[in-house]
Amino acid sequence: MDRRKFLEWLAGSVASMTTQTSNVRAQQSALPFRARGVYFHDGFTVEPKSHAPLYWDYATWRRAIQWLHACGLNVIEFATMLEFNRVPSTAMEKQKIADRLKILDYAHALGMEFGYILSNTVLSTVPPDEEPSHQLKNRAVTLCPRAPGNFEKTVAIPLFYMETYKEADFFEEFAADWGGCTCGQCGVADFLRYVRVLAERLKQLNPPATLYANTWCISYWGKEPLAHGWKGVFEKEIVGSREVITALPRLPDNVGVALPCHHLYRPLVFAENGGKSKTPVFPTADDVQQIRRAGRNVLAWPHFIMDDDPSRPPAWGIVHSEVRYLQALLQALQKTGIDRVMGNLYLPFLQLSNTFAWGRLCENPQRKPQDVIQEFARLIAHRDDAERLAEILTWVENNSYWQQQIPPDGRLPNLPCALNRATAAKQVERIRPNPSPSLPLPVSAEMWLYDLRRSIERMTWAA
Numbered sequence: 001m002d003r004r005k006f007l008e009w010l011a012g013s014v015a016s017m018t019t020q021t022s023n024v025r026a027q028q029s030a031l032p033f034r035a036r037g038v039y040f041h042d043g044f045t046v047e048p049k050s051h052a053p054l055y056w057d058y059a060t061w062r063r064a065i066q067w068l069h070a071c072g073l074n075v076i077e078f079a080t081m082l083e084f085n086r087v088p089s090t091a092m093e094k095q096k097i098a099d100r101l102k103i104l105d106y107a108h109a110l111g112m113e114f115g116y117i118l119s120n121t122v123l124s125t126v127p128p129d130e131e132p133s134h135q136l137k138n139r140a141v142t143l144c145p146r147a148p149g150n151f152e153k154t155v156a157i158p159l160f161y162m163e164t165y166k167e168a169d170f171f172e173e174f175a176a177d178w179g180g181c182t183c184g185q186c187g188v189a190d191f192l193r194y195v196r197v198l199a200e201r202l203k204q205l206n207p208p209a210t211l212y213a214n215t216w217c218i219s220y221w222g223k224e225p226l227a228h229g230w231k232g233v234f235e236k237e238i239v240g241s242r243e244v245i246t247a248l249p250r251l252p253d254n255v256g257v258a259l260p261c262h263h264l265y266r267p268l269v270f271a272e273n274g275g276k277s278k279t280p281v282f283p284t285a286d287d288v289q290q291i292r293r294a295g296r297n298v299l300a301w302p303h304f305i306m307d308d309d310p311s312r313p314p315a316w317g318i319v320h321s322e323v324r325y326l327q328a329l330l331q332a333l334q335k336t337g338i339d340r341v342m343g344n345l346y347l348p349f350l351q352l353s354n355t356f357a358w359g360r361l362c363e364n365p366q367r368k369p370q371d372v373i374q375e376f377a378r379l380i381a382h383r384d385d386a387e388r389l390a391e392i393l394t395w396v397e398n399n400s401y402w403q404q405q406i407p408p409d410g411r412l413p414n415l416p417c418a419l420n421r422a423t424a425a426k427q428v429e430r431i432r433p434n435p436s437p438s439l440p441l442p443v444s445a446e447m448w449l450y451d452l453r454r455s456i457e458r459m460t461w462a463a
């Protein structure tokens with residue numbers, strides 16, 4: 001056996017031991033997730049603007065991250081928002097980068113990891129002397145990397161951001177949404193061209209860091225992804241993800257895989273397949289083992305469950321409670337052997353309850369949802385009102401828009417609760433805030449209770 005073969009054999013043996021350890025972990029599902037993260041999406045505006053991270057300064061971000069840390073989370077992640085995909089030219093863009101570099105240092109000082117998402121084919125069309133803005137303005141294009149000069153022109157942007165945040169613990173190269181190419185000629189191989197170049201550069205900049213190939217919307221590397229509806233998009237996501245997994249041994253050795261895991265939790269996928277029971281399972285434990293056998297890291301990147309975006313107007317800009325579904329997701333991930341996971345936040349100061357629950361459940365996926373809700377209620381409410389707040393939050397949980405969207409066979413049983421919308425709305429008026437919360441809330445309990453009140457008013461689909 002020559003040296004190279006010996007090293008490959010050694011890597012294989014270590015990967016196999018890791019797989020066996022993961023199987024043990026999967027069986028003991030009260031164990032914490034190793035990476036317990038949140039991805040911040042700061043590309044939307046909202047009223048009041050103070051809730052939109054698009055406008056936050058460093059001091060506000062610091063409060064947000066201190067809160068996540070207190071909730072038991074240990075990873076944060078950012079991305080370059082749609083209109084910002086260019087080499088920065090305005091004072092506002094430069095300030096954002098300066099703040100984010102301070103956030104990176106702050107995260108490291110707290111013992112948290114910092115991750116950054118990179119794009120591929122997208123380029124901002126905002127004039128250089130104008131500030132980029134929220135993404136519904138949609139001032140950006142995607143360029144086919146097969147056309148001469150386009151690959152070099154587009155890969156320069158993620159390379160710039162990788163060099164800027166080179167101290168990050170990991171990066172993700174996001175397949176699409178934004179990005180990708182639907183010209184009909186491009187495919188997964190064209191996505192992997194970006195992965196290769198970025199991974200090779202990362203080896204020079206930060207050798208221990210992983211570059212995850214994130215297969216979110218990988219079906220947008222192909223012709224007409226919606227030709228067969230959303231069902232087709234998600235079916236092609238499985239095929240494309242498996243193509244990436246199969247390619248791993250031929251990719252630089254710092255490349256890992258991040259999987260959206262849509263088929264394990266997302267209402268749209270269950271609905272498109274005619275119910276949860278008819279939805280194919282992806283990833284399976286075998287998929288995850290294949291990644292580990294290649295000696296690579298694997299990360300789950302589920303989205304929309306902690307917080308939702310303006311595409312579903314009823315759910316946008318209100319407080320959500322998804323404790324049961326967050327738990328079901330984490331338990332499903334554990335069954336596959338995945339122990340690194342990134343949740344998501346759009347309006348972090350509204351989603352205090354889901355963030356708290358995410359932290360508690362990532363630390364112990366066996367915690368009872370009722371216990372988590374009660375613990376959160378004690379944090380927010382005056383001690384004489386905590387039980388009442390827990391019941392109100394249980395009503396919000398049972399009537400969540402997430403649950404509304406899930407086909408009946410995927411719905412989880414409601415938690416015991418005697419309230420209806422009218423009584424929940426009435427009771428929430430009487431909750432007094434906790435004068436001395438035991439964790440560093442990023443906004444006052446009083447303010448969050450106000451947001452909860454106006455959220456219940458907006459849940460008009462519920463009885």
Ligand SMILES: [Zn+2]
Nearest residue numbers: 144181183186
């Ligand atoms: Zn193309």
